[in-house]
Amino acid sequence: xxxxxxxxxxxxxxxxxxxxxxxxxxxxxxxxxxxxxxxxxxxxxxxxxxxxxxxxxxxxxxxxxxxxxxxxxxxxxxxxxxxxxxxxxxxxxxxxxxxxxxxxxxxxxxxxxxxxxxxxxxxxxxxxxxxxxxxxxxxxxxxxxxxxxxxxxxxxxxxxxxxxxxxxxxxxxxxxxxxxxxxxxxxxxxxxxxxxxxxxxxxxxxxxxxxxxxxxxxxxxxxxxxxxxxxxxxxxxxxxxxxxxxxxxxxxxxxxxxxxxxxxxxxxxxxxxxxxxxxxxxxxxxxxxxxxxxxxxxxxxxxxxxxxxxxxxxxxxxxxxxxxxxxxxxxxxx
Amino acid sequence: xxxxxxxxxxxxxxxxxxxxxxxxxxxxxxxxxxxxxxxxxxxxxxxxxxxxxxxxxxxxxxxxxxxxxxxxxxxxxxxxxxxxxxxxxxxxxxxxxxxxxxxxxxxxxxxxxxxxxxxxxxxxxxxxxxxxxxxxxxxxxxxxxxxxxxxxxxxxxxxxxxxxxxxxxxxxxxxxxxxxxxxxxxxxxxxxxxxxxxxxxxxxxxxxxxxxxxxxxxxxxxxxxxxxxxxxxxxxxxxxxxxxxxxxxxxxxxxxxxxxxxxxxxxxxxxxxxxxxxxxxxxxxxxxxxxxxxxxx
Numbered sequence: 001x002x003x004x005x006x007x008x009x010x011x012x013x014x015x016x017x018x019x020x021x022x023x024x025x026x027x028x029x030x031x032x033x034x035x036x037x038x039x040x041x042x043x044x045x046x047x048x049x050x051x052x053x054x055x056x057x058x059x060x061x062x063x064x065x066x067x068x069x070x071x072x073x074x075x076x077x078x079x080x081x082x083x084x085x086x087x088x089x090x091x092x093x094x095x096x097x098x099x100x101x102x103x104x105x106x107x108x109x110x111x112x113x114x115x116x117x118x119x120x121x122x123x124x125x126x127x128x129x130x131x132x133x134x135x136x137x138x139x140x141x142x143x144x145x146x147x148x149x150x151x152x153x154x155x156x157x158x159x160x161x162x163x164x165x166x167x168x169x170x171x172x173x174x175x176x177x178x179x180x181x182x183x184x185x186x187x188x189x190x191x192x193x194x195x196x197x198x199x200x201x202x203x204x205x206x207x208x209x210x211x212x213x214x215x216x217x218x219x220x221x222x223x224x225x226x227x228x229x230x231x232x233x234x235x236x237x238x239x240x241x242x243x244x245x246x247x248x249x250x251x252x253x254x255x256x257x258x259x260x261x262x263x264x265x266x267x268x269x270x271x272x273x274x275x276x277x278x279x280x281x282x283x284x285x286x287x288x289x290x291x292x293x294x295x296x297x298x299x300x301x302x303x304x305x306x307x308x309x310x311x312x313x314x315x316x317x318x319x320x321x322x323x324x325x326x327x328x329x330x331x332x333x334x
Numbered sequence: 335x336x337x338x339x340x341x342x343x344x345x346x347x348x349x350x351x352x353x354x355x356x357x358x359x360x361x362x363x364x365x366x367x368x369x370x371x372x373x374x375x376x377x378x379x380x381x382x383x384x385x386x387x388x389x390x391x392x393x394x395x396x397x398x399x400x401x402x403x404x405x406x407x408x409x410x411x412x413x414x415x416x417x418x419x420x421x422x423x424x425x426x427x428x429x430x431x432x433x434x435x436x437x438x439x440x441x442x443x444x445x446x447x448x449x450x451x452x453x454x455x456x457x458x459x460x461x462x463x464x465x466x467x468x469x470x471x472x473x474x475x476x477x478x479x480x481x482x483x484x485x486x487x488x489x490x491x492x493x494x495x496x497x498x499x500x501x502x503x504x505x506x507x508x509x510x511x512x513x514x515x516x517x518x519x520x521x522x523x524x525x526x527x528x529x530x531x532x533x534x535x536x537x538x539x540x541x542x543x544x545x546x547x548x549x550x551x552x553x554x555x556x557x558x559x560x561x562x563x564x565x566x567x568x569x570x571x572x573x574x575x576x577x578x579x580x581x582x583x584x585x586x587x588x589x590x591x592x593x594x595x596x597x598x599x600x601x602x603x604x605x606x607x608x609x610x611x612x613x614x615x616x617x618x619x620x621x622x623x624x625x626x627x628x629x630x631x
Binding site: 018021022029030141144145146152165166268269271272276279295 | 459469571574579
């Protein structure tokens with residue numbers, strides 16, 4: 001166990017270094033003079049010169065890289081062109097809204113996946129199988145932004161479920177911004193109608209993410225459980241005449257490492273999904289910030305978003321491997 | 335030779351759908367009833383006989399735009415995935431066949447492995463978005479993004495099947511026959527390892543179409559007025575909440591159908607390869623026979 005942990009943790013600095021190299025070169029790949037691009041359209045000659053000096057563009061590449069890395073480590077991720085404020089501050093302000101969206105969706109994905117897989121184990125043939133294989137087929141073939149728009153059209157416009165795709169709260173409702181998350185701010189302000197409104201706004205984006213990103217989970221999990229169902233240990237358990245409930249539990253326990261990995265990669269996919277879904281629903285999180293940064297050529301903002309998304313991914317995969325060590329006795333011995 | 339016609343219904347549907355997509359890509363702009371870049375006098379019309387998918391706020395006939403967009407989306411997909419396949423074959427060979435190569439080969443393989451790991455650690459959409467930000471929006475940037483996103487998948491598939499071929503003793507037998515490393519790789523190891531990558535081509539075409547549409551939807555993809563599905567969807571997005579659903583939803587439906595067709599075709603190709611004895615079954619046979627050679631020698 002100790003050796004496994006040590007080896008896994010020693011991998012982290014290498015990954016982070018690779019990420020920093022990649023993010024650093026993103027701006028160095030800009031065609032033409034990066035200083036002009038980073039200063040934005042309306043910059044004066046002095047501003048461009050200042051950026052050139054602060055980036056050290058006249059110095060060797062490794063010196064520039066060193067400056068960039070030491071800046072990032074000290075919390076200086078540059079100044080965004082679109083908001084004119086530090087990128088770190090922009091990201092910290094918007095991240096909670098994105099995390100709320102991802103957290104709720106992931107929670108529902110886990111619950112629904114367990115239910116569907118449990119159902120499939122309980123009744124391997126019949127309706128469960130048809131539902132699971134039909135739905136699993138949707139994995140990776142439907143665009144999330146189109147699903148979001150279809151849900152707005154079907155549920156909001158036709159059936160009146162949820163709220164208009166315009167942010168986390170109706171424009172007429174104002175609550176003091178503490179966390180910049182509509183739901184939590186409304187709860188802090190102790191305003192029940194505002195909380196209800198925030199929940200209504202959360203429904204459609206969450207259903208979009210759940211519908212699109214549950215499909216690959218179901219596809220992988222049903223393939224794995226089907227394999228386990230026909231395995232020797234499942235047949236042995238059957239021959240002992242154990243209760244079906246216990247059988248489902250044993251098999252779920254056996255497939256839990258795969259389940260954990262699938263959920264880890266789903267979490268990473270959700271970051272990409274959040275970018276599109278936030279744009280559809282004007283959610284105001286980091287994803288929408290990144291899209292605005294791209295369309296307004298705010299390279300510093302883009303750089304900051306790629307860095308934070310990469311850090312998040314590295315953490316998710318680290319957590320995944322640690323969880324594996326916790327649930328898989330074979331790994332613990334190695 | 336096994337028949338090229340898929341045996342399952344899903345496979346047939348997939349191949350027919352893919353065929354229609356390709357036909358639309360070739361002759362689409364000519365069969366479109368209206369000019370996909372010139373507005374008509376009908377503004378914001380519901381789907382009808384004159385405008386099957388309706389019209390948008392400027393009067394563009396959505397059906398014509400959707401039909402013409404096949405060419406844009408599919409040519410990006412074909413160029414991007416074609417380049418990715420070749421690149422993936424190269425990178426996968428370097429990485430997967432390193433055990434048979436010399437010291438420089440092994441050093442290169444380590445760099446390739448590290449690069450593949452780093453690329454995997456960033457969400458696909460995020461990375462593609464960053465690339466289009468750097469290169470500026472346009473077809474070239476989208477193709478670059480497609481290449482960056484789909485190459486690692488091909489490289490990984492080639493790498494893992496090469497690994498099993500190398501472990502199976504094929505390299506040892508080729509050595510005994512006096513073949514060089516490159517010849518062993520190109521003539522014997524790769525032909526036995528490309529099946530999963532070939533089946534992945536069609537899936538990657540779907541991935542590419544989805545990515546192209548997503549980038550254009552975000553305003554970071556193909557430049558208007560080039561007809562493109564994601565761009566039309568983004569144009570209609572503001573009208574969905576007020577009830578004009580057709581501008582966004584019809585192009586998305588066509589996009590989904592064509593991606594589904596590609597996915598089904600990929601499945602059919604995989605089955606065909608397995609049935610034609612070009613797949614893992616064949617690999618096992620080779621492994622077995624070379625294992626024998628190793629032992630007798």
